Amino acid sequence: MELRPILSTLRRHKTTSWLLILEIALTCAIVCNAVFMIGHRLQHMDMTTGIDEHALVQIQLAAIAPTPDIYARAREDLAVLRQVPGVQAVALTNQLPLGGTSSNASIKLDPAQREPTLSAGTYFGEDIPQTMGARLVAGRHLQPDEIVNADVVIKALAGGNTKGLPVAVTVITRALADRLWPGQNPLGKTIYLTAQVGVRVVGVLADLVRANAYNDTTAHYSVVLPLFMGAGKDQSYIIRTRPQVREAVLNAAVAALKKADPARVVTQQRTYDEVRGKFFANDRAMAGILVGVIVALLTVTALGIVGLASFWVGQRRRTIGVRRALGATRGDILRYFQTENFLIVSFGIMLGMVLAYGINLFLMMHYELPRLPAIYFPIGALVLWIIGQLAVLGPALRAAAVPPVVATRSV
Amino acid sequence: MFGYYLDLALRSLRRNRVLTALMVLAIAVGIGAAMTTLTVMHILSGNPLPGRSAQLFYAQVDGDPMPHGGNHREPPDMLDYQSATDLWTAHRADRQALIVDSQLKATAPQSNKPALMLTMLATTTDFFPMFAVPFQYGGAWTAQDDTQRARVAVISANLNDKLFGGENSVGRTLRLRDSDVRIVGVLKPWRPAPQFYTVAGGRFANGDTAGYFGRPEDVFVPFRSALEINDGAFQPFNCWGQPSAPGHLQNAPCNWIGLWVELGSHAKVAAYREFLDHYAQQQKALGRFQHAETRLRDLMGWLDFNHAVPRNARLQTWLAFAFLGICLFNTVGLLLAKFLRRAGEFGVRRALGASRRAVFAQCVAEAALIGFIGGVGGWLLSLLGLWLVRRQPTPYADLAHLDGGMFFLTFALAVVVSVLAGALPALRASRVPPALQLKVL
Numbered sequence: 001m002e003l004r005p006i007l008s009t010l011r012r013h014k015t016t017s018w019l020l021i022l023e024i025a026l027t028c029a030i031v032c033n034a035v036f037m038i039g040h041r042l043q044h045m046d047m048t049t050g051i052d053e054h055a056l057v058q059i060q061l062a063a064i065a066p067t068p069d070i071y072a073r074a075r076e077d078l079a080v081l082r083q084v085p086g087v088q089a090v091a092l093t094n095q096l097p098l099g100g101t102s103s104n105a106s107i108k109l110d111p112a113q114r115e116p117t118l119s120a121g122t123y124f125g126e127d128i129p130q131t132m133g134a135r136l137v138a139g140r141h142l143q144p145d146e147i148v149n150a151d152v153v154i155k156a157l158a159g160g161n162t163k164g165l166p167v168a169v170t171v172i173t174r175a176l177a178d179r180l181w182p183g184q185n186p187l188g189k190t191i192y193l194t195a196q197v198g199v200r201v202v203g204v205l206a207d208l209v210r211a212n213a214y215n216d217t218t219a220h221y222s223v224v225l226p227l228f229m230g231a232g233k234d235q236s237y238i239i240r241t242r243p244q245v246r247e248a249v250l251n252a253a254v255a256a257l258k259k260a261d262p263a264r265v266v267t268q269q270r271t272y273d274e275v276r277g278k279f280f281a282n283d284r285a286m287a288g289i290l291v292g293v294i295v296a297l298l299t300v301t302a303l304g305i306v307g308l309a310s311f312w313v314g315q316r317r318r319t320i321g322v323r324r325a326l327g328a329t330r331g332d333i334l335r336y337f338q339t340e341n342f343l344i345v346s347f348g349i350m351l352g353m354v355l356a357y358g359i360n361l362f363l364m365m366h367y368e369l370p371r372l373p374a375i376y377f378p379i380g381a382l383v384l385w386i387i388g389q390l391a392v393l394g395p396a397l398r399a400a401a402v403p404p405v406v407a408t409r410s411v
Numbered sequence: 412m413f414g415y416y417l418d419l420a421l422r423s424l425r426r427n428r429v430l431t432a433l434m435v436l437a438i439a440v441g442i443g444a445a446m447t448t449l450t451v452m453h454i455l456s457g458n459p460l461p462g463r464s465a466q467l468f469y470a471q472v473d474g475d476p477m478p479h480g481g482n483h484r485e486p487p488d489m490l491d492y493q494s495a496t497d498l499w500t501a502h503r504a505d506r507q508a509l510i511v512d513s514q515l516k517a518t519a520p521q522s523n524k525p526a527l528m529l530t531m532l533a534t535t536t537d538f539f540p541m542f543a544v545p546f547q548y549g550g551a552w553t554a555q556d557d558t559q560r561a562r563v564a565v566i567s568a569n570l571n572d573k574l575f576g577g578e579n580s581v582g583r584t585l586r587l588r589d590s591d592v593r594i595v596g597v598l599k600p601w602r603p604a605p606q607f608y609t610v611a612g613g614r615f616a617n618g619d620t621a622g623y624f625g626r627p628e629d630v631f632v633p634f635r636s637a638l639e640i641n642d643g644a645f646q647p648f649n650c651w652g653q654p655s656a657p658g659h660l661q662n663a664p665c666n667w668i669g670l671w672v673e674l675g676s677h678a679k680v681a682a683y684r685e686f687l688d689h690y691a692q693q694q695k696a697l698g699r700f701q702h703a704e705t706r707l708r709d710l711m712g713w714l715d716f717n718h719a720v721p722r723n724a725r726l727q728t729w730l731a732f733a734f735l736g737i738c739l740f741n742t743v744g745l746l747l748a749k750f751l752r753r754a755g756e757f758g759v760r761r762a763l764g765a766s767r768r769a770v771f772a773q774c775v776a777e778a779a780l781i782g783f784i785g786g787v788g789g790w791l792l793s794l795l796g797l798w799l800v801r802r803q804p805t806p807y808a809d810l811a812h813l814d815g816g817m818f819f820l821t822f823a824l825a826v827v828v829s830v831l832a833g834a835l836p837a838l839r840a841s842r843v844p845p846a847l848q849l850k851v852l
Contacts, residue, residue: 016744016747016751019743020744023740023744030737154655215617267528282619285805286723286726286727289727300440300737303436304433307745315748
C-alpha cells in the first residue's frame with residue numbers, strides 16, 4: 001500500500017487529523033494508567049492471609065453490665081464454644097487478619113535503639129495460629145503454660161517491675177523474620193516491644209496478615225504474643241469449622257454464648273469471608289469505577305472515529321468515484337481507509353505513550369503507585385489499534401460501496 | 412438574530428441526526444461523569460461551618476516525655492489529660508471545648524425500647540455555640556454543669572426519634588450505662604460534613620478518610636460527667652507507655668482528648684499561640700514535656716492537614732475531568748468536520764453579505780445548542796451517577812445529592828464546554844472565502 005497519498009490527504013486535513021490523534025493519545029494514556037490501577041487494586045485484593053479463610057467465623061460480644069472476672073468469663077466461653085457441634089477449634093483474639101481495627105507495636109532489635117525498626121501487628125491470645133490455620137514453618141507454637149493474663153502484664157509494665165513475669169516468647173511471621181534478620185535463623189532471637197521486656201522468637205509462621213494490611217509490603221509483619229486478654233468488647237471469638245456448615249455453627253455458637261451469659265449483646269457475627277469482603281469493599285468499588293471509565297472512554301473514542309471517518313467518506317465520495325473509475329478495486333478503497341485509520345491511531349498511540357508515562361509519574365508522586373510496567377504499552381497499543389479498525393470498518397465499507405459512476409456526476 | 416441562528420442550528424442538527432446524537436451523547440456522558448464526581452468532591456471538600464470556620468482552631472501540644480529522635484517535629488493529634496484540662500481551665504480563648512468519643516449502652520427507663528449501643532461525645536458547654544449546633548428543644552447545659560459534673564445530656568434528633576418518638580423529651584431521663592442523666596436539650600437534625608470536630612490521625616489513614624464523614628454522636632454529656640459515667644471504656648489515640656487500667660486514661664501516658672478553641676480576632680489568635688508556646692515551654696522546664704512544639708491550626712487547615720478528602724474521591728474527579736476532556740476533543744473533531752462540510756452553505760451566506768462574525772456566531776449558536784441538550788442529558792446522567800454513589804458502602808453516601816448551585820453549574824459547564832469546543836470549528840468556518848466556494852457549486 002502506497003502511504004504517500006494517505007499522508008498528503010492527512011496533511012490537507014491537519015486540524016481534524018490532529019484532533020483525532022490527540023483524542024486517541026489521551027484515551028491511550030488514561031486507559032493504560034486505569035488498567036494498571038485496576039491491576040494494582042486486584043493484586044492488593046488478592047492478598048494472601050495465610051489462614052484457612054472459608055472455615056472461620058467471628059463472634060464479638062459487648063457486656064451490658066461490668067463483667068466481674070473477664071478472664072474466667074472468656075475461659076468459660078471458650079469451653080462452651082468447644083461443646084458446640086461442628087466447632088473444630090476456637091480462640092480468643094484481639095484482632096483478625098484484614099479486620100480493619102488493629103493492634104500494633106513498634107519493634108526494636110535493641111532496647112537502646114532510638115527509633116523502632118518497624119511496626120508490626122500484634123496478635124494476643126492462645127491457639128490463634130492453630131485455630132486460624134496459619135502454618136508453622138519453623139520452631140513451635142506457643143504453649144498453654146506460657147500464656148499470661150493481660151492484667152498481670154499491664155500491672156508489671158506500669159509498675160516497672162517485670163521480675164515476676166514468665167519468660168516472654170513469641171511466634172512471628174516469616175516475612176517479619178526475613179525483614180528483621182535477612183538470611184539468618186530467627187529462632188532464639190529477641191525483639192523488644194518495650195524497653196524493659198525482650199521477647200524470644202520460638203516459632204515462625206508461613207504467613208499471618210495483620211489487621212490493617214493497607215501496604216502490600218508491611219501487611220505480612222505480625223507477631224503472636226502469649227497474652228490472654230479476657231472477655232471484652234474489642235475481643236473476638238474466632239471459630240474454625242467446616243465451610244459447608246459454618247452458618248449453622250455460627251448461629252449455634254451465638255446461641256450458646258447468649259445462654260452462658262445473657263447480659264451481653266452480639267456486636268459482630270460473621271463469616272471470615274465477610275470480614276475480607278468488607279476490608280476490600282473500597283478497592284472493589286474503585287476497580288469497578290475504573291472499568292466503567294475505560295469502557296466509556298473507549299466507546300466515546302470509537303464513536304469519534306466512526307463520526308469523523310463517516311464525514312471523510314462523505315466528503316470524498318467524488319474522489320473515491322474517480323479512483324474507482326480509474327481502476328481501483330473495492331478492496332483498494334477499503335484498505336485505503338483502514339490504513340489511514342491505522343496511521344492516525346499509531347500517531348495517537350506514540351503521543352499517548354509519552355502522556356501515559358507523564359500521568360504515571362504524577363500518580364507515583366500523589367498516590368504511591370509503582371512505575372507503570374512496560375508491558376502495558378504494547379497491550380494498550382494493540383487494544384487501540386483493534387478498536388480503531390473496528391470503528392472505521394463501517395465507514396470504510398460504505399466508501400468501498402461507492403460506485404465508479406459517481407465520478408461522472410457533479411457534486 | 413439569535414432566534415434566527417437557533418432556527419438554523421435546529422435545522423442543521425436535524426439534518427444529520429446520528430452525528431447530532433453522537434455529539435450530544437459525548438457531552439452528556441462527559442458532563443454526567445464530571446458533575447457526579449464534582450458534586451461528591453464539593454460535599455467532601457466543603458466547609459462544614461462557612462463563616463465561622465476561620466475563628467475555630469485546634470490546639471496541639473506534645474505531652475510525650477520520652478526522649479525520642481527526630482520523630483517529634485509534629486505534635487500528636489490529640490492531648491493527654493493533664494495538658495487538655497490545663498489548657499481548658501485557663502479559659503484563654505473566647506470559647507473552648509474538649510472533645511472525646513466513647514461507646515456505651517443507653518436505654519430510656521420510661522420506654523420499653525431495647526438497649527442501644529451509642530457513641531457518646533464528652534464535651535464542654537461551649538461546644539454548642541462554637542459549632543452553631545441547632546437545637547429543636549431545650550438547650551445546652553451550663554458552665555456550672557461542667558464543673559459540678561451534673562448528670563445531664565443533650566441528645567440527637569435521631570436518638571430522640573428512636574426513644575421518644577420525636578416528642579419534646581427535655582426533662583426526661585436517659586440511662587447511660589448505669590447512670591441516669593436528665594435530658595436538657597434535643598438537637599435538630601445536624602449532619603456536618605465532615606464530622607470535623609473529631610477528625611484526627613488523617614496522616615496515618617493511608618488516604619482512606621471516608622470515616623470522617625460519618626454522623627455526629629447521638630448523645631452529648633458534660634466532659635467530667637462522661638468520664639465518670641463511662642469509666643473504663645475510653646480509647647487512647649496513642650500511648651507512650653502502658654495505661655495502668657484499660658479504658659481509664661486520666662493519669663495514663665496517652666493522648667486521647669481534642670481541644671477546640673474559638674478566637675475572634677487576629678490579635679487573639681496571636682495571643683493564644685503565645686499562650687500555647689508558653690505553656691509548652693513551662694511544662695518542658697518542669698520536666699513533664701520533652702518537646703515544646705505546638706500547633707494551632709484553623710478548622711480548614713486542620714482538615715487539610717488530615718487529608719480529609721478521601722484519596723479515592725480525588726482520583727475519581729481527576730478521571731472524570733480527563734474523560735470530559737476526551738469528550739471535548741471528540742466534539743471538536745465532529746463539529747469541525749460538520750462545519751467544513753457545509754463550507755458551501757457558509758460561502759453562499761458570505762457572498763450574500765453575512766459578515767465573518769455572523770457566520771462565527773451562527774456556528775457558536777449551534778455548538779451552544781448541542782451543549783444545552785447535552786447538559787440536560789448530563790444532568791440526568793449525574794442524577795443517575797449520584798444515585799449509584801448513594802448505593803456505595805461509604806459513610807458519605809447519604810450526602811450525595813445535587814443542590815441548586817450544582818444544578819446550574821451542570822448547564823453552565825455543558826454550554827461553556829461546547830462553546831469552547833465550537834469555537835475552533837466556528838473560526839475555521841467563518842474563514843471560508845465566499846468566491847471559492849461559489850465556484851465549486
